[in-house]
Each structure stands twice: as C-alpha cells, then as structure tokens.
Amino acid sequence: MSIDFGRPVLPLRIRGAFSFRLDVRVTAVVGLLLAAAVITTLVALVLGDYDITVWRVVQTVFGGGDAWDRRVVIDRRMPRALLALILGAALGVSGAIFQSLTRNPLGSPDVIGFNTGAYTGVLVIMVLFGGEHMGTAWGALIGGIVTALLVYLLAFKRGVQGFRLIIVGIAVSAVLASFNTWMILTADLDTAMSAAVWGTGSLDGAEWGEVRSAGLSVALVLVLLIPFATRMPMMEMGDDTARALGVRTEPTRLALIVLGVALTALATAAAGPIAFVALAAPQLAKRLARTDSVAMVPAAAMGALLLAVSDLIAQRLFAPTQLPVGIVTVSIGGVYLLWLLAREASRQ
C-alpha cells in the first residue's frame, strides 16, 4: 500500500513519537538554498579592502585568527552578513504568508502598503521630532503596523478576502506615498537627505547588537508561527472548506497577518524598507521546490539567499562606494516582476 503522489515522497515515522511526509524535492531544494546562502556568506566575509584568505576566514569564524582578522571578520563583516540572512528569511516567510492569504503572487507586505506606512512613520519622527536611530526604528514599526491595521479594517467585510486586501493596500499606499513625498518636500535639506537614505534600505554598518535583537525577535515570531504552518495551506482552499476541516479561519487569518506584519516590521526597523524580497522569494521557492502552496520553509531559505546575494552585490559592485541593498533588491525585483507579468500574459 503506497500512494502515488506524482513525485518522490518518503514517510518519516517513529512509532508513538512523530510522523511526517517528507517531500524529497522540497528537502533537496531547501538544502541547496541553505548551502548557497552559506557560501554567499563566506564570500561576503572574504571579499573587501582587507585582504584575507578563505582559510583564514574559516579559522577566524571558528575562534582562530589574529586580532586584526577578528576585528574585520567578526566585528565588521559578520554582523552585516548574518543580518542579511536573518532579515531575508523573515521577509521570505512574511511574503509567503501574505501570498497564501491572498492566493495571489502579488500579495506581499510591500504591495499591501506596509513599507510605505513604515516610511511615513519614519518621516513623521524625522521631520516633526528630529528623531535619532532608535526613534526611526520605532517610527517604522508603528507606521507599518498602523497601516497594516488600517488596511485590514478597511478591507474587512464579514471577514477579509484576499483580493480586497490587495486593492485596499494599493489604495492606502498610494495615499501614503504622496503624503511621504509632501513630507520630504517640506523638510529641510539635511532631514530630507537622511530620510531618503533610510528610505532605500541598507545593511551598512550593522552591529552585533542589531544581529542579536533581530535574531531573537525573528526566531520568536517564527516559533509562534509553527502551529499556523499547517493551517495556512488549508486556508487556501477557501474559508468554507477550511472551516469544514476544522480550521477557525478568522482567528487564524488575524494571527497570520499579525505575525506576517511583525516579520516585515522587524526587518524594516532594522534596515529600512527592503523591497521585493518578500514578493519574489516565496514564488521562486515554490517554482523550484514545486510545492502546491507557497510554503514557509522554502520561502525562508530563498529569502535568506536573495538578501545575502543582493547585499554582496550592493557591497562589491561599485566598491569602495557602497550601494544601499534596497536599490539592488528593487533592480532584481523589477526584472522578476517583468518576468512574472510576461508569464501571466503568455498564459492567457
């Protein structure tokens, strides 16, 4: 008695303890993505003005190396590389959540207005209160969450439907975007400049403190997400079907939105708005792993790899001039969006 799933699937069981169905391709894809992310990270630790060999970097990472090596690799390069992995994974999962909820490859926190709202929060702090680093982080968090809440409430009509969420999100972010432009125009030059810098999203100058706080909080949200990971694919079959199967849809949806927004909020607070990772990672992962729904784990691995690669490009492309990573992800994302549109067009 074995079921033909149309692809290799392994049951993974220890009687009385656990039982899972392991999709061989998904596991392999996640493994490869993680391996690629590790290699990219290693490259990011090696490349730079300070000449160092791969072998010395490996030694340094595992506790060896001289004081200079440690200073450059551990104190300078490593926080930035790790932060890229952590925030990339967070954005990937966040995108997977919104695309699953809206059943739409365009449903991502960027499209739903979160980033624009976070930017509005930062502008309010910078222009009206002349805020510092911590101030802008809080501004981003509050701005983004308030916007997400607003979009959710405006889209609410006997429950929230995916398509309405996207349309309302686009409308709200259009309003906020023009408000943002007006704020920048009214601000004095210095404030406008630093607001614009924040608005591109950058990992430059990341420190261990940020890595620790971002890592812990992202890990916490991911743990909270575990019970919802199996409900998410159920919700994709429509509310009636999900409820018939025993999913309490409205509380589940609210929890998924809150946790999804929290992941984007953490990333935005740490690095500014980084566009397109949340949009592209889940879909690219879905196509590579050939999963039936957008799945969180492959999306996390893909997100981590995408942001790590993007940040490597941002650092090295015009070195010593540093690009904000947000510029790189926007460029890559633009190509992705064109491909997506062309594909959808050729389908019809």
Add this chain to the structure above:
Amino acid sequence: MRSPRLRRSVPDAAHPTAAPTRLSGQNLTLGYDKRVISENLNLDVPDGRVTAIIGPNACGKSTLLRALSRLLRPSTGTVLLDGAEINTLPAKEVARRLGLLPQTSIAPDGIRVADLVARGRFPHQHLIQQWTPEDERAVVDAMTATRTDELSGRLVDELSGGQRQRVWIAMVLAQQTDLVLFDEPTTYLDITHQVELLDLFTRLNRELGRTVVVVLHELNQAFRYADHVVVMKDGSIVAQGAPAEIVTPELIEQVYRLPCRIIDDPESHTPLVIPKV
C-alpha cells in the same frame, strides 16, 4: 457503469419511525447580517440514510446545510450534534464527526490528487503527527471508494469536472466522518457524471454506512436516490419524509408553481415528476 440500486425497505425494527438522529436543527432562524432567510426550522437528519434537501433557487437549502455544518451560526435556535450544541464543540472535534463539501472549494494551482485528498486528514493530525499509517490508510480508502486512485499522482488542474468533483469528495471521505454533507455537488456536471456521483453517494451509505445529506437541484434524482427528502420553499420546510409518502402533484405545484403529474419511475419505482404541457 452503474450498480443495481439497493433499496432499503422503509421503517423496520432497527429503524423505528422516530429515526435516531445525531444531527438536528431546532427552531433555527438563519440569515446573513440583518437579512433573515429562514425562521423556525426543525429538522432531524435520520442516521444511516441518504437525505436530500430540495427546493427552488434561493429557498434557503444551502443556508440550512451551512447551519447544519456550523459554517453559519443560527441567529436563534440550536444545531445539535450528538446532543451537544455544535458551535460549542471544538472545531477539529466537529470535523472528525461531520464532513462537508461546500459549493465552492479552491484547489491550489499545482496540487496533485493525492495531496488534496490527504488534506482531508487535517482534523486528525497534530503538530508532530502529520502522516500516520492511519492517515495513509484513510487516503487510500477514500481514493478507492471514489475511484480516484488511478488519478493519484496527477495535477488536479488537468482533470475533467467530474473527476475533480470525485477528488473533492475523496478529500471529504478521508476525513472519515460518519456524517457527510454535500452542497449541490452535481451542479455543472453532465448527466453521466451526475449519475456517477449519486451512485457513489448510495454506495457510501449502503456499503460504508455513512449518513449522507445532499442538496440537489434535480427533483427526480432526489426522489430516486434519497431515503428522506426535505422540501423547502421561501426559507421554510414544506414537507419531509420518504419520497413515496410525501410527493404529490399538489406539493410540487405549491413549491415550484409547476403543474405536473407524478408517475411511477419504471426503473426505480420512485415518484417521477412529469411537467404538464
């Protein structure tokens, strides 16, 4: 391929006239927001039988089915499942006793048949028990019963309407509930596939002992396949009982405003509605 109809004789010793029921609605007022659709509905779903709910469009058939399956909370009255108010039971607990195929279900693009059927196991699964031997057996049984086993590895998107509907039914069967409810499952299917599904429901009932409740459009199919028929009009239940006992030209004319004759279906010996010219 059609199996000969296995008719069960009306009330016997094991099934007295007051049929035992695990699922019932009492004094239900149903509606959406402020709009009331049904008032004062009373219904006992007879155990181990096939019940068909029929009536003209917008008479509240589907609304009643949604209430019975706790998709819609009644404004007043209660739906009882095994003696308990259905809305007070844990969602997964209900889903282990009562299965429902709603009117519209969305198959995620790129999903394969076996994966979709396996999703019916959700109410039986836990965080670290995602694919037990019991899950596997239930999926195999559900696919065998619906003859979807040969489609197992295929993409749901590539299937015909009739095949797809059988796959959805397999998903509901994989839930392994004694009670199964179907909301207009034959809509959009041609006559061959309609009959195929109705035969499947009969087999579910006769061979697997499931209690089946199905909302149907086609009167003669309902009378042929159901043991118990619930006739609705304008939100009320006008008549219910065995087709042979309740179906009269007056009832059909009252409910559908359609002058007709009732003759004996020469194949199944159930009432057959013939509209007058």
